[in-house]
Amino acid sequence: MDWLQQIINGLGLGAIYALIALGYTMVYGVLRFINFAHSDVLMLGAFSSFYIAPKIEKVMGSQSLLGCILVFILAAAICACLGMLIERLAYRPLRNRPKLTVLITAIGVSLLIEFTCQNENVFGASPQPFPKLLPEKSIHFGNVILSSNDLLTVTVTIVLLAAMWLIVQKTRIGTAMRAVSYNQQAALLMGVPVNRIISFTFGLGSALAAVAGILYAIKAPGIEPLMGVQPGLRAFVAAVLGGIGNLPGAVLGGVLLGLLETIAGGIPGLSNYRDAIAFGILILILILKPAGLLGRSSVEKV
Amino acid sequence: MPFPGEKRWLLLGVALAILASYFAPQFNRYYLGVAIDVGIAIILATSLNLINGHTGQFSLGHAGFMAVGGFFSAWLSLKAGVTADAFWFFPLALVAGGLLSAVVGLLVGVPSLRLRGDYLAIVTLGFGEIIRVVAQNTEAIGAASGLKGIPKLTTLGWTFGFAAVTIYAITALVNSTYGRGFIAVHDDEIAAESNGVDTTRTKVTAFVTGAFFAGIAGGLYAHHKQFLSPTGFDWLKSIDIVVMVILGGMGRTVGVIAAAILLTLMPELLRDFSEYRMILYALLIILLMLLRPAGLFSFNLKRRKHS
Numbered sequence: 001m002d003w004l005q006q007i008i009n010g011l012g013l014g015a016i017y018a019l020i021a022l023g024y025t026m027v028y029g030v031l032r033f034i035n036f037a038h039s040d041v042l043m044l045g046a047f048s049s050f051y052i053a054p055k056i057e058k059v060m061g062s063q064s065l066l067g068c069i070l071v072f073i074l075a076a077a078i079c080a081c082l083g084m085l086i087e088r089l090a091y092r093p094l095r096n097r098p099k100l101t102v103l104i105t106a107i108g109v110s111l112l113i114e115f116t117c118q119n120e121n122v123f124g125a126s127p128q129p130f131p132k133l134l135p136e137k138s139i140h141f142g143n144v145i146l147s148s149n150d151l152l153t154v155t156v157t158i159v160l161l162a163a164m165w166l167i168v169q170k171t172r173i174g175t176a177m178r179a180v181s182y183n184q185q186a187a188l189l190m191g192v193p194v195n196r197i198i199s200f201t202f203g204l205g206s207a208l209a210a211v212a213g214i215l216y217a218i219k220a221p222g223i224e225p226l227m228g229v230q231p232g233l234r235a236f237v238a239a240v241l242g243g244i245g246n247l248p249g250a251v252l253g254g255v256l257l258g259l260l261e262t263i264a265g266g267i268p269g270l271s272n273y274r275d276a277i278a279f280g281i282l283i284l285i286l287i288l289k290p291a292g293l294l295g296r297s298s299v300e301k302v
Numbered sequence: 303m304p305f306p307g308e309k310r311w312l313l314l315g316v317a318l319a320i321l322a323s324y325f326a327p328q329f330n331r332y333y334l335g336v337a338i339d340v341g342i343a344i345i346l347a348t349s350l351n352l353i354n355g356h357t358g359q360f361s362l363g364h365a366g367f368m369a370v371g372g373f374f375s376a377w378l379s380l381k382a383g384v385t386a387d388a389f390w391f392f393p394l395a396l397v398a399g400g401l402l403s404a405v406v407g408l409l410v411g412v413p414s415l416r417l418r419g420d421y422l423a424i425v426t427l428g429f430g431e432i433i434r435v436v437a438q439n440t441e442a443i444g445a446a447s448g449l450k451g452i453p454k455l456t457t458l459g460w461t462f463g464f465a466a467v468t469i470y471a472i473t474a475l476v477n478s479t480y481g482r483g484f485i486a487v488h489d490d491e492i493a494a495e496s497n498g499v500d501t502t503r504t505k506v507t508a509f510v511t512g513a514f515f516a517g518i519a520g521g522l523y524a525h526h527k528q529f530l531s532p533t534g535f536d537w538l539k540s541i542d543i544v545v546m547v548i549l550g551g552m553g554r555t556v557g558v559i560a561a562a563i564l565l566t567l568m569p570e571l572l573r574d575f576s577e578y579r580m581i582l583y584a585l586l587i588i589l590l591m592l593l594r595p596a597g598l599f600s601f602n603l604k605r606r607k608h609s
Contacts, residue, residue, distance in 0.1 A: 034420045093592055100360055101591050103420050104548060108587030111541065115580040236424065276435040279428030286425060287413045 004144050006263050012150035012219065014258020015157035019212035020235030021242070021250035022164060023205030029181040029245040030201045033099055036106035037086055038209055039232020040113035041079050043225060045210025046130070046217040047123060049075040053131045068133040072156075075214060076207035083206025084199050092195070117225035127222035133214075153215045160208060161251060167204070168247060177201055181245070230275075234261070237282040243295020252293060257281065311473075315466020323459025334458060338526050340566045341461035342519050345468045347546035347562035348555065349515035352472050354544065355552035356481075357508040358488030359415065360423040363430030364516050365539035367403045369532065370433060371517020373443045375399030376452045376524040384453055392455040396464070396521040403517025404510045406433070411509035415502055427537055437532035448531030449524070456526035464522065468515045473555055475511065484508055488553065538580075545583050548590060551597020561598070 020042060027035045049071045056074075060067035090109050094102045118125045137148040168174040176197045179187040188194050216231055217223050238257040242249025257278060264270045264277050285292065322337075329337075346364065353361045375395040384391050414425040438446045475481045483504040486494035495501050524530050546565050550558030569579055590598065 034424065090588055090592075097595065099420065100358070101595050103360065103423060104544075105588055105591040107541070107544075108584050108591065110584075111580060112584035112588065115584060119577060119581070233427075237428075240421075240424075272439045273435055276432045279425075279432055282428055283413065283425055286417055286421060290417065290421075 002143055006266050007259065008144065008146060008150060010259035010262035011255065012147075012153050012258070013262055014255035015153045016212050016215050016219070016231065016254075017235045017238045017258050018251040018254025019157055019160060019208050019215070020231060021239040021254045022161070022247060023208045023212075024236050024239040025242075025244055025247060025250040026177075026201050026205045028239070030177060030184075030198055031091070031102075033091075033102045034106065034236065035091075035202075035205070036103075036110040037113060038205065039228035039235075040110050040117075041083055041086075041206045041228075042209040042213035042216070042232060043117070043223070043228035044082060044113070045075045045079045045206075045213030046223045046227065047117070048078045048210070049133075049214045049217070050128065050130060050223060053133060057131075063132060063135050065134065071133060072211055072214060076210045079210035079213075080203035080207040083202040083209075087199060087202040092198075114225055114229075123225050125224060125226075127224040127227075130217040130221040130223050133218065149218050153219070156211065156215060160211065164204075164208075164247065173197065173200060234278045237278045240282055240292055241285050243292025246292065246294050249292055249294035309470070309474075312466050312470035315469065316463055319459045319462035319466060322462055323457050329458075335526070336567070336570055337458055338456060338461045338522070340563050341458070341465045342522050342526070343543075343546065343562040343566040344465045344559050345515055345519040345522070346543045347550065347558045348465075348468050348472055349512040349519070350543050351547050351550070351553065351555065351558045352476070352484070353508050353512040354547050355554070355558065356476050356488060357484045357505060358552075359505055359508065360420075361426040361509070361512070362423050362537060362540050362544065363410070363426035363428075363433075364512070364543045365535040365537065366426075366430035366433035367407060367513040367516035368520035368523065368539070369437055369530075369535035370406050370513075370520065371396075371399035371403040372520030372524040372530055372535075373399075373437060373449065374402045374517070375521035376449050376530055377443055379453055379455065379525065380449065380451070384455070392460065392525070396460075396518050399521040400514045400517035403520065404514035407510045407513025408506065410513075411506040415505040415509060427540070430535070430537055430540055434532050434535055437535070443530075446532065448529065448534075450529055452524050452528045452530065454525060454528055456522045461522055461526075464518055468518070469555065469559070472511070472515070485553075541583070545587060548587060549598050554597055557597050 020038065023038050023041075024035065027033075027038070052074050053067075053071050056067045056070050057063075060070070086109055090105055091102060094105055117123045134148065134152065139146045139148075166174075168177060176187070176192045177200070179190065179192050180194055180197045180201075184194055187197075212231075212235075213228065216227070220227075234257055235254060238253035239250045240253070241257060242251070242253030244250075260281065261274060261277060265274050270277075346368065350361065350364045353359050353364075375398060378395045378398060379391065382391065382395075410426070410429045414422060414429070417425060437443060443449055476484055483494065483499045483501075486497065486499050487501050487504050491501055494504075542565070546561045547558055549565065550556075550561030552558075569576065572579070575582075
């Protein structure tokens, strides 16, 4: 087994997990709950690009870079709207209710999206071939193969992470997001439009999920309504691993999980347990360091 | 949530179970099968209600415990090569399955019950998945293809007998002095802790007891369907049980039993709309949380404050 190859594959997968984990972490940061429907927004992102891509292709010609960027932007925009809609309809009415109620609702929303999309009148349950957005090339370095898809994934992820960091740290709205995350009541008293900020956070997170969904679909080109579940759960584990609510932590967790999964998948005997590895890590982390690798533990005030 | 005279209910349940098994051969096989499904659902929902409802810990891995009990008791009866007339073997195999399930519940519960709310939900979901993956890779229980040819030992009598015992045991437990700890943990963990309730121990007790009865339900299920596959115990199965508890109103035993009956009968009645079942479930969850978070059957005049 070629370790370098495994590491490259792992990084490609890890970058996708990092993007999804970023969305989980941002929503958790401002609202303190796990948005179970995040993984379904990812799936919807993949499906929107599935329907958009042929239309773009007609206008821009097939497999053009500009067309590809346009597909990404449109799918991200659609999912951003969907994310905000979900927040508005399902989560906002429950803002001051017990956390458990919100969690159960999130599970309900997730199931609703999944099973509605599985209906034969919507997308149907069987996998559909995802179109090629860009010509696929692979570069050989001796035994190691570097595919253009992995390169695309890593590049897109790095660009988006940088953009995210700039938004959260340098802009006014980012400052407001951090304020809401720190203390919603106090932020409200200081004149931060909390509802709008939460809506924006959901939009941003969902747009990231959409991009991750397309990248995932390029990597594993058979898309179906349940495609978001596995990467979604793993990205959630990644977010917890890095310290939920912590942006760099989400990226670290995503990359680590991607690497671990790919490497474990290459070891015979362990490969059958791939699905269990992420959860095994999650349980270990929660027992040993419940705040995650980069998280700070907080004491509950009475 | 008072549930007076739980002993009477136990006696009534057992009497009905004996009566039912006496008349069972005259019933239509289809109705008999559905009735057994209902009984199993009651056990599952009541036992999850102890964890999610009474104790307020959100577990999403109940199907995993059902799988442990189901596979173990089925494996036992296949190993022993029992036939349909083995009367005393069956309850022992069920209890053995339940005990193994309780042990697994202990292993899962001790580390994860230090967590709260959504973390606990995810960890239990994770454990459920791990149990499924392990079952899929264990040759002794048929690995991915599952167990076939399990003897049909589940009867109406055993099912409702165990359902009555489950309801009795859990209500008696919750209504005992010790059991008040469950409610205390549900209402306010920090306050309970400062009043001398060992919260971790209470939560683990609820978890282990719930797992035990889920294991028994799994055994009944295995010897009813005569076929077990690891994929049948994924987290959607857990969701089915969670929906029963939510619909019935968390911590309301009678409501949860009613919801278990309703949700088991509904798919049978709505066979033509089976592809809409899960959509309906999902909508039901969302609407209940938005409009009636205390459950559909919460008409009690004595309203308990839900934290």
